Amino acid sequence: MPTPEGHDYLWEATGEPEAEIVRLEQLLARYRQTGPPRALPALERASWWEALAWSRAFRVCAWAGAAVLVLVMAPWVIRRVAYPRNSCDALCLAGTPRINGRSVLNSAELAAGGLVETDSSSQAEIRIGLVGRVTVLPNSRMRLVEMRPGRYRMALERGKISARTLAPPFTFVVDTPGATAYDVGCAFTLETDEHGSGLLRVSSGWVQLELDDRQILIPAGAVSLLRPGGNLGTPYFEDAPVAFRAALASLDFGPQDDAARGAALAELLAAARPRDVFSLQEMLRTATGEERRRLVDRGTALVPAPPGVTRAGLLRGNEAMMDAWRRQLGLGEPKRWWLDWRDILP
Numbered sequence: 001m002p003t004p005e006g007h008d009y010l011w012e013a014t015g016e017p018e019a020e021i022v023r024l025e026q027l028l029a030r031y032r033q034t035g036p037p038r039a040l041p042a043l044e045r046a047s048w049w050e051a052l053a054w055s056r057a058f059r060v061c062a063w064a065g066a067a068v069l070v071l072v073m074a075p076w077v078i079r080r081v082a083y084p085r086n087s088c089d090a091l092c093l094a095g096t097p098r099i100n101g102r103s104v105l106n107s108a109e110l111a112a113g114g115l116v117e118t119d120s121s122s123q124a125e126i127r128i129g130l131v132g133r134v135t136v137l138p139n140s141r142m143r144l145v146e147m148r149p150g151r152y153r154m155a156l157e158r159g160k161i162s163a164r165t166l167a168p169p170f171t172f173v174v175d176t177p178g179a180t181a182y183d184v185g186c187a188f189t190l191e192t193d194e195h196g197s198g199l200l201r202v203s204s205g206w207v208q209l210e211l212d213d214r215q216i217l218i219p220a221g222a223v224s225l226l227r228p229g230g231n232l233g234t235p236y237f238e239d240a241p242v243a244f245r246a247a248l249a250s251l252d253f254g255p256q257d258d259a260a261r262g263a264a265l266a267e268l269l270a271a272a273r274p275r276d277v278f279s280l281q282e283m284l285r286t287a288t289g290e291e292r293r294r295l296v297d298r299g300t301a302l303v304p305a306p307p308g309v310t311r312a313g314l315l316r317g318n319e320a321m322m323d324a325w326r327r328q329l330g331l332g333e334p335k336r337w338w339l340d341w342r343d344i345l346p
Contacts, residue, residue, distance in 0.1 A: 157194070160191035
């Protein structure tokens with residue numbers, strides 16, 4: 001630090017030095033420079049290609065070229081790696097599943113028309129590139145119907161599967177003896193018997209179920225019952241109250257006389273939570289008359305419709321108003337499938 005006289009011995013070698021500085025000078029004296037400073041060599045002028053390589057313009061062009069190359073090659077890589085063309089791999093997970101009629105201990109190739117069968121002690125997994133994985137659980141029979149880029153169709157003839165996919169909507173399809181499940185980028189389980197009775201459970205993303213002319217979209221956390229004879233159960237969240245689920249099953253598959261339906265609907269509406277308005281909105285697709293009015297009134301009491309959506313419009317089934325009201329539930333957009341990329345991880 002500066003001395004009282006304003007001199008600074010440490011930087012200017014003037015004034016009275018402190019004792020500690022003197023001690024340090026003595027310790028470091030052997031390293032003192034005695035001669036003049038060594039002259040640095042003259043800088044060589046960079047060659048034209050070195051100057052170009054280090055220029056900003058070159059770096060910008062290099063990055064742009066790499067980006068163009070990625071954009072050009074990405075579709076080819078995706079088609080070759082992520083979306084196999086003619087076949088996929090079927091692996092043994094437990095026991096000795098039968099693939100294409102033969103017992104398999106490791107793996108086998110599965111092409112269109114191929115069949116995977118499991119008994120009570122075996123499981124198999126079908127891997128479709130990066131599109132996804134389908135686990136065929138015990139006592140199941142699964143057929144690969146179609147296998148081509150952009151369309152992967154399977155048929156669950158009986159039993160249960162667990163699927164995890166990452167693909168554009170409606171790329172992956174599973175038929176059952178009753179309904180057809182269209183993947184919208186998700187993870188789900190599907191079970192059925194030979195007559196079409198079963199259950200669809202969605203754990204991530206969305207699944208669209210179709211049966212004849214009816215279509216329903218099922219979000220994560222919801223299930224739908226499948227019944228033979230052209231019946232699809234109204235989807236509901238698995239954590240719905242027991243009374244709500246029982247009343248819903250009665251309305252979907254129970255006696256259809258007016259008194260029974262009126263009593264079941266009263267129980268359903270009394271047990272409904274704001275989250276269950278999703279099921280009430282799905283019921284509006286087929287409800288008419290007094291049932292429709294009761295569903296709208298109870299639903300809007302639990303989850304108010306946004307500005308511009310009127311009771312009259314909802315009763316008429318105005319699609320724009322219905323969509324605006326559905327968005328109030330905060331379920332997200334069904335087709336944002338790329339956000340669920342973790343679903344295909346082991």
